[in-house]
């Protein structure tokens with residue numbers, strides 16, 4: 001059976017977030033780390049190719065996305081889904097616009113939609129404006145993002161600066177009237193020369209009305225939310241079977257390099273429950289990284305049989321800023337990522353087979369260090385974060401993994417995750 005839906009995601013945890021929504025809507029989904037070098041083994045309904053193309057040079061993001069497209073087409077994908085962040089992370093140079101343009105050209109399509117709406121996580125689009133929770137995107141903290149500051153919540157304007165196509169809007173009044181009205185509006189916009197239409201959605205009901213209107217569209221571009229309405233177009237219904245993973249075994253651990261507000265609260269909650277936690281000091285890594293990694297593993301080894309352990313570099317914004325002043329933001333980031341990735345490797349060597357990783361970049365580093373190239377997607381822990389399964393690796397046994405993007409997850413995520421798996 002060929003793949004029905006072929007997805008290209010611009011980062012790792014975003015890919016998992018999309019895969020999670022597809023599984024919940026009944027699709028069997030595999031996520032690959034980068035573009036695979038061989039054909040897909042096994043039968044699935046959707047594949048999500050996870051790239052790390054959100055903030056790289058636009059030309060390189062286009063090249064990687066086109067390579068992913070080619071591979072997905074070779075697997076028979078009937079519809080292509082370009083997934084970006086629910087906060088529309090991009091700059092006037094891209095990469096959402098340039099990648100959309102390139103995919104449209106390669107697929108020979110003259111019209112697509114764009115909407116980062118993900119109501120389950122508080123991302124809603126109204127009259128083309130993106131809200132994060134109760135506030136506009138540019139008041140949400142995203143205006144201070146180090147790589148992609150989002151200073152305008154008007155998505156039509158933001159996207160128009162990045163794409164060569166004319167950008168239009170399908171607003172909430174049209175969406176409320178259902179798939180037929182959405183299709184009519186698409187036709188009208190096309191006749192006006194619009195190539196990409198931003199679509200309002202403030203609820204899952206809106207996304208479920210949008211879904212049928214996207215049937216047969218060669219390319220869909222969106223956050224993860226739109227995915228809830230697509231599987232039905234292929235005759236697929238939600239089912240328990242889609243999220244079934246092999247039985248989990250082995251010790252449990254959490255590795256956290258995310259410094260987001262939500263993650264800091266999750267670390268505090270884990271510690272408040274009296275569970276074992278090791279705080280990694282980035283400045284100590286400077287002196288002797290290998291030594292500190294060994295110290296962490298020696299600390300963890302006798303504790304693992306009793307239950308989950310946490311190793312974290314997560315820290316509040318002022319502490320992070322202090323480290324960044326000493327080391328530089330990029331150097332501090334990669335130093336900590338490397339150390340946490342070595343620790344994840346060491347924990348797996350100690351027999352950990354259930355691993356939660358907090359942080360997008362941190363997850364990328366850990367998955368890479370563990371040599372994982374493909375993940376099967378399982379049950380949801382919290383919106384946007386499912387358990388995933390990696391078949392036995394050359395280096396050892398199989399592994400259940402949860403990759404948590406910084407601001408996702410309830411405050412008790414680090415214990416709840418293991419309960420969901422049990």
Ligand code: ADP
Nearest residue numbers: 258260313315323333336337359360361362406
């Ligand atoms: P999030 O998903 O919350 O953005 P990421 O893992 O993507 O988390 O990014 C966090 C970045 O901060 C990583 O590069 C990580 O190595 C770095 N980092 C983690 N802890 C610290 C710290 N204590 N000081 C400075 N940088 C840190």
